[in-house]
Amino acid sequence: MSEELLTLNKLSVDYKVKGGYLSAVKNVSFTINKGEIFAIVGESGCGKSTIAHSILRLLPEHNEIIKGNIFFNGEDLNEYTEKQLEGIRGREIGMIFQNPLDSLNPVYTTGFQVAEGIMLDNVSKEEAWNRVIKIYNDVKMPDAKKRALSFPHELSGGMRQRVMIAMMISRTPQLLIADEPTTALDVTIEAQILSIIKTLRDEFNTAVMLITHNFGLVAEVADKVAVMYAGEVVEQGTVFDIFDNPKHPYTRLLMKALPRKAKSEGRLQTIDGSVPRLTEINSGCRFENRCPFVMDICKSKDPDRKDVTESHSFYCHLECEVRNNE
Amino acid sequence: MNESPSKEFISSCYKNRNFVLGFVMVLSVIVLAIFAKQIAPFSFDEAHPKDILVSPCAKYILGTDNMGRDLFSRIVYGSRITLQVALLGAGLQLVFGVTIGLVCGYFGGLADRCLTFVADLTWCIPGMIMALAVVTIIGSGLTNAIIAIAIVNWASYARMVRAKTMSIKNQAFIETGISFGEKSIAIMFRYILPNIVPILIVTVSMQLPGTIMSTTTLSFLGVGSQPPSPDWGLMVSEGINFISRGPWLCIFPGLALVYTVFGFNILGEGLRDLLDPRMKSQ
Amino acid sequence: MSEEVIELKNLKKYFAINKGISTKKVYVKAIDDVNLKINKGEIIGLVGESGSGKTTLARVLLNLTKPTGGSVVFNGVNLTKATRNEMKKLRTEVAVVFQDPASNLNPRDTVMNSIMRPLILHGMPKKTARQKAIDSLELVKMDVRYLNSYPHQLSGGQLQRIAIARALVLNPKVMILDEPTSALDISVQAQILNLLLDLQESFGLTYLVITHDLNVIRYISDRIAVMYLGKIVEFGPTEEVINNPKHPYTEGLMAASPIMDPHDRDKEKYIMQGDPGSLINLPSGCHFHPRCPYASEHCKNDSPQLIVLPDGHQVDCHKYAAVKNI
Secondary structure, three states: OOOEEEEEEEEEEEEEEOOEEEEEEEEEEEEEEOOOEEEEEOOOOOOHHHHHHHHOOOOOOOOEEEEEEEEEOOEEHHHOOHHHHHHHEOOOEEEEOOOHHHHOOOOOOHHHHHHHHHHOOOOOHHHHHHHHHHHHHHOOOOOHHHHHOOOHHHOOHHHHHHHHHHHHHOOOOOEEEEEOOOOOOOHHHHHHHHHHHHHHHHHHOOEEEEEEOOHHHHHHHOOEEEEEEOOEEEEEEEHHHHHHOOOOHHHHHHHHHOOOOOHHHOOOOOOOOOOOOOOOOOOOOOOOOOOOOOOHHHHHOOOOEEEOOOOOEEEOOOOOOOOOOO | OOOOHHHHHHHHHOOOHHHHHHHHHHHHHHHHHHOHHHHOOOOOOOOOOOOOOOOOOOOOOOOEOOOOOEHHHHHHHHHHHHHHHHHHHHHHHHHHHHHHHHHHHHHOHHHHHHHHHHHHHHHHOOHHHHHHHHHHHHOOOHHHHHHHHHHHHHHHHHHHHHHHHHHHOOOHHHHHHHHOOOOHHHHHHHHHHHHHHHHHHHHHHHHHHHHHHHHHHHHHOOOOOOOOOOOHHHHHHHHHOOOOOOOHHHHHHHHHHHHHHHHHHHHHHHHHHHHHHHHHHO | OOOEEEEEEEEEEEEEEEOOOOOOEEEEEEEEEEEEEEEOOOEEEEEEOOOOOHHHHHHHHOOOOOOOEEEEEEOOEEHHHOOHHHHHHHHHHEEEEOOOHHHOOOOOOOHHHHHHHHHHHOOOOHHHHHHHHHHHHHHOOOOHHHHHOOHHHOOHHHHHHHHHHHHHOOOOOEEEEEOOOOOOOHHHHHHHHHHHHHHHHHHOOEEEEEEOOHHHHHHHOOEEEEEEOOEEEEEEEHHHHHHOOOOHHHHHHHHHOOOOOHHHOOOOOOOOOOOOOOOOOOOOOOOOHHHOOOOOHHHHHOOOOOEEOOOOOEEOOHHHHHHHOO
16 A cells, blocks of 8 residues: 655756756655655755745746656656646645745735635635634634634734645645745744644644754654755655764764754864855765765765665765764 | 956946946937037037028038027037036935935934925925926026926935835844944945945936926926027927927927937936846845 | 853833824833843853844843843943943943844945954054954954955855954954854854854853754853843753753743754643733733743732842742742
C-alpha cells in the first residue's frame, strides 16, 4: 500500500540570468509520505523556498527552466496544464507563507476570504460560513465569530497566520506547504502554531512540507528532514538521524554552530568562506571551498550518494564510517 | 568594482531610451543657450525695418516679425530665458520645498502641522490666479514671475520630501547617528537628504515642464517678461496679433516650448524608470 | 565588588495617544516602573515578545527618547539631568548595534565614511580617524579592502561586522545590541556571536543584548531579564532563569521555546494561551493574569511588588510574596 504522497525526482530549477544560468535547485529527490511532517532546512539562498514555490508552479515565470519530476499521488505536476494545477492549488495542496499580512486581502473580512475558497466547491454561502467558524475553532482562534467578521489589519500576527492555516485546510488538502510560517511571529505564538500543525497531522492526516532555517522547529515537529546547501540536498533522514548522527560535513558544522549551550562550554563552530556564486558552479561538490575534509576529488567529481541506513543518506566523497566527534 | 551608487547608475542610464532621448533634447536647448551668440545670425533685438513680416527664407530661416527681427535668432536667445526660468524656478522651489519638507518630516509636531497647512493652502487656490495675485502685488517682470510660480509650486516638493523623510528617519542608521551625537541639522542634511536626492531628481524633471509652462503663461499674459525680451511665451502672445499675415510668429516659438517641455518630461520618465526599481530593490 | 555601570530606577516611559475627538488622553505604558542594575563587564540578556517594551528600553538608554518618570544613571550621571558636556561624553561611552544589517549603515556612504563619522564628529583629525577606522575593521576580522565598498555590495554578516566596528570606534564602555543576529543565517550568527564574546573579553565591555531567541540569550548572557508588557517580570542568573524559572510568564516562555533535541519532544509541554497582549488595554492588577495558569482574584486586582530573593534573583509575582511573607 503506497504511503507516498509527494515524490520529487531529480528536480532542477535554473534561472536564466545575464551571462548564463543560475542553478537554484539541482537534482533534488525526496519523498513525503501521507501524514508526515517533512522539514527542509538550510540557510538563505539554499533553494528551499524555490522548491516550495515550484511545486505549485508559483515561481515568477519568465526565465526559469524546470527539469525533473514532481509526482503527486503518482502524477507528474510538471506535466499538468495551468488549469489542472489550479484544480490542485488550495484543494489538494495548500500553501502558507511567511508574512500572512501580505497574503491576505486587506479590504475583505477574513471570514469572507476563507469562505470564498470553500464556496469554490459548490457549497452554499451559509454552509461555507458555518464551516469557517468551525475551522476557526479547530485552529483555536479566540472569539472565532468576531475574528471572521474582522479585517486582516485588525488581527495580530498570530491570528493572521491562523487565518492562513484555516484557509488552507478548509478544503482538507493532503499536503500543506509551509514556507517559514513562524519566522515573523513571537515565540509563544510560534508554539501555538506548531501545535496546530501537529493537530492537523494527527486529526486529518495532512502531510506538511515545512521550509525553515530554524532547527528548533525541526526538532519540535519534524518526522523527516532534508538539509540543503547551495541548491542541493546534501543529507536527508529522520529527524533523529540528522540530530544524533549527522554525516555530511555541512550538517555537522551547522549542528555545532547552533547555540545549544552556555558560552562557558566554548565558542560556537563557524564555517569558513561563503556560499559560491551559483552561476559559477560546474561539477564537483558545491561545499568544497568550505569543507574541512575536502579532498582533490571533491573539486572535480559530483559526490555520490551514500546510504547510512534505509532512511538516512548523504552526498559526499567521504565514507560513512567517519567518526562523529570529528 | 567598488562603484558608488552614482557611477553604477550612470552606466545604466545609457541603456534607457527615454533618458537618452530626453537628455539629448534638453542638452540641445542648453547648447543653444550657451552658444547663442555663435548660433544666431542676428541679435534678438536687431530690427530690419525693410524686412517686416518676411516669411521663412534663406536669409531669415524662420521669418521675421512685425519689427523685422529675425525669428530664429530670437528663438535661440529665448532658450536662455527658458533655461533661466527652469534653473531659477526649480532652484527656488527646491530650496524652499526641501527645507520645509525636511523640517516637517523630521520634527513633526506643531511645526509640521503649521507648515503642512500652509502647503495645503497653496493647493486650494488655483495656481494661475494665485500667481497673478502675487505678480500684482510685487510687480511684473521675468524674475517676479519666476518668484510667483515658485510660491505656487513649492508645495509638491515639500510634500514629497516630507513623506520620504518620515519614512527614512526611523531607520537604524539615523538612530545610530543620533546615539553617537549627531545634531538634528546634520541628520537632516547629511543623512536624510542624500538619500532623497535620487527621487528628488526625478521629481524635478517632472515638475520642470509645469514650471516652465506656468511662467511662460505669465509672460504670455503680459505680466512676465516684457518686450523686447525674446521670451517664447511673450513671442506667442505678440504673434497672435499677426496670425493671418505671419503665422510662423506663433507657431515656431510654440514649437520651441513644446520641444523643451517634452524633452524635460521624457527625461523625467527615463529617470523615474531608472531610479524606481532601484528604490524597490534597495 | 563589581561596580555598577547602569542603574534604572522606577523607570517609566508612557506615550500619549489621543483617542478620537475626546480630550481624554490614553497612555501606552511602554515601560512601567522598571528597576535594573547592570555591573561592569556583564552581559545582560533582555528577552521579551512584541509589546514587551524591550526596544523602548534600549532607546531610553541611548537617550533617543526621554523617560516619563524615574531615572537612568549611567556611570554616576543621571541622564535626564546631564549637562551638555556630560551628555557629549556619555554619547561616546554607549554604542548601539541594531537588528537589520541593511539599514544599520547609510546607503550613500562608504564603509570608511560610516566608520569614521563618529570620530570626526567628536573632533578627531581626518588622518587619525582613517587609521582608527582601519584598526576597527581589523578588530572585527574584515579585510581592509572593504573600506571603499558601499552597503548594497555587502552581505548581512559583513554589514553587521561593520556596524560593530563603527560601534567600537569611540571606545565605548557599554554596547547595546538590539537583536544583533536575528536577521542572520545560523553559520553567520555563530561568527558574530563569537566575535562579540571575543571583543567583550578583550575590552572588558558591558553588553545589553536584546533578543527574542532564547538559545542565543542562554549562550551569551550572564544574567537574563524577562520583560512582559512594560515590566521586568524576572531577573536573575542565566542558568537559574532558564532551568528554574520563577515567574509564570518565564515558565511559559521557556516551555514555548523550540527545543534543540528531538528526544525532548514528547515531554509534557505547557502551551501558553492567548496573545502577547496590548499596551493600550492593559489588564488590571498583574498584567499577566489573563494568561496565567496560577492567577487568583488577588492577581486581578493588585499589581505585584518586586521581590528580591536571597541570591539576587528578582521576581514580580504574587506567588512569591506569599512565600516570602512580604
